Amino acid sequence: MQSPSPQVLLSGARFRALCMALAVELNEEITTLVSDVVPRDAGTYALPGSFPLHSGPRDRLICELRALPLDGLRQTSDPLEFLPALAVAVDSAMPWQPPFTVDAITADPSVQRALLPLAAAVLAAPGTAWWRTDVDTSAQWVTSPTRNGRLVPASSTGPVASVLASWSENHEREEADRSERGVTAARNVGGAWWSTPHNYGRSHGEWARPLSSTRRLSTLGALELALVEDSFGDEEARLQRLTATRPLRVFEVHAPGDWASLVTRYPRSARWARVGSWGASTGRHEQWLIPDYRKVAADYDGIHVSVQGYLATAGEVTPVPSAATVLAGWSPDETFWLTDDVILSRDVELWRSKDENLAPVWQRA
Numbered sequence: 001m002q003s004p005s006p007q008v009l010l011s012g013a014r015f016r017a018l019c020m021a022l023a024v025e026l027n028e029e030i031t032t033l034v035s036d037v038v039p040r041d042a043g044t045y046a047l048p049g050s051f052p053l054h055s056g057p058r059d060r061l062i063c064e065l066r067a068l069p070l071d072g073l074r075q076t077s078d079p080l081e082f083l084p085a086l087a088v089a090v091d092s093a094m095p096w097q098p099p100f101t102v103d104a105i106t107a108d109p110s111v112q113r114a115l116l117p118l119a120a121a122v123l124a125a126p127g128t129a130w131w132r133t134d135v136d137t138s139a140q141w142v143t144s145p146t147r148n149g150r151l152v153p154a155s156s157t158g159p160v161a162s163v164l165a166s167w168s169e170n171h172e173r174e175e176a177d178r179s180e181r182g183v184t185a186a187r188n189v190g191g192a193w194w195s196t197p198h199n200y201g202r203s204h205g206e207w208a209r210p211l212s213s214t215r216r217l218s219t220l221g222a223l224e225l226a227l228v229e230d231s232f233g234d235e236e237a238r239l240q241r242l243t244a245t246r247p248l249r250v251f252e253v254h255a256p257g258d259w260a261s262l263v264t265r266y267p268r269s270a271r272w273a274r275v276g277s278w279g280a281s282t283g284r285h286e287q288w289l290i291p292d293y294r295k296v297a298a299d300y301d302g303i304h305v306s307v308q309g310y311l312a313t314a315g316e317v318t319p320v321p322s323a324a325t326v327l328a329g330w331s332p333d334e335t336f337w338l339t340d341d342v343i344l345s346r347d348v349e350l351w352r353s354k355d356e357n358l359a360p361v362w363q364r365a
Helices: 013-026 029-037 055-066 079-091 101-106 109-124 126-132 160-187 256-265 277-282 307-313
Strands: 140-147 212-215 236-244 250-253 267-269 289-291 302-305 318-320 323-325 335-337 342-344 349-356 359-364
Touching (some): 013 029, 013 109, 013 307, 029 055, 055 109, 079 126, 101 109, 126 307, 250 256, 256 267, 256 307, 256 318, 289 323, 302 307
Parallel strands (some): 250 302
Antiparallel strands (some): 140 236, 212 335, 236 342, 267 289, 318 323
């Protein structure tokens, strides 16, 4: 899969967040400059364009970004060296409320232009080449975290067809409940903000979620250990290898256009169910759509969002005919499986994290 240009990727707030995190690794002063750009009354969260940038600090920030030493970054071959910046990009995703103000700063055209050399260096680095690859079916691992002393199941029980039927029923109920309240009331009520095939329902027994997995990367047991939107800060998890019993048909999301194509082919209304969360996170009020995963399952066995696809697409308003959609709740490189023709190994690996320089590092127990 060919990588899009740095200019195209910089239109995605998550890729810009990654670039800014790398910039801070190269020059810690950038953290102070970013805070100086924001007016005191702007708050912690704000939509792009909702406040003016202080021009003097912005110009100094631009100068520092342009002066970053990039040779080492461009030559980085170890994929794990990019993991801390990837974690920042994922942790700072806010698909249910206005984003952090740094997203508004990096949305400024002059700041984006200043990030271009850094973005080009990231894409040229050997350690990021795998970001644009298809799902690696030979190295898939399912993550089940331990939370508050209890193991969180990786999926709900039952055949995938029944799981997706429950997901559909839960979503339809939420959509109907919100529509009865009207736009104003629905905007002020929290709820689901993701576009994965996952829904809690009204009770524990209605929880619906098929299996998902991420790849093993170097010494990291599974990417999902380190990269989860709205994570709970888990410190322990069990990993099981996932394998297929036959060749699988996987829909690949490497760019916003791929996500738009999926939603266009298999549309499901989420206008009312997402009016509050996506309206707040994007400032837009659209005819929101998500994929109808029951129908996707008739043609595909899984959906894979590559790291590149995540960074370019996550949280962005993606137009589809007469509507719009948002990729939210996915982890980079995550694949949701819509088939029963995958099996989990009975062997379980226990992994734990510990803080090193305020960053969690996962190790096999």
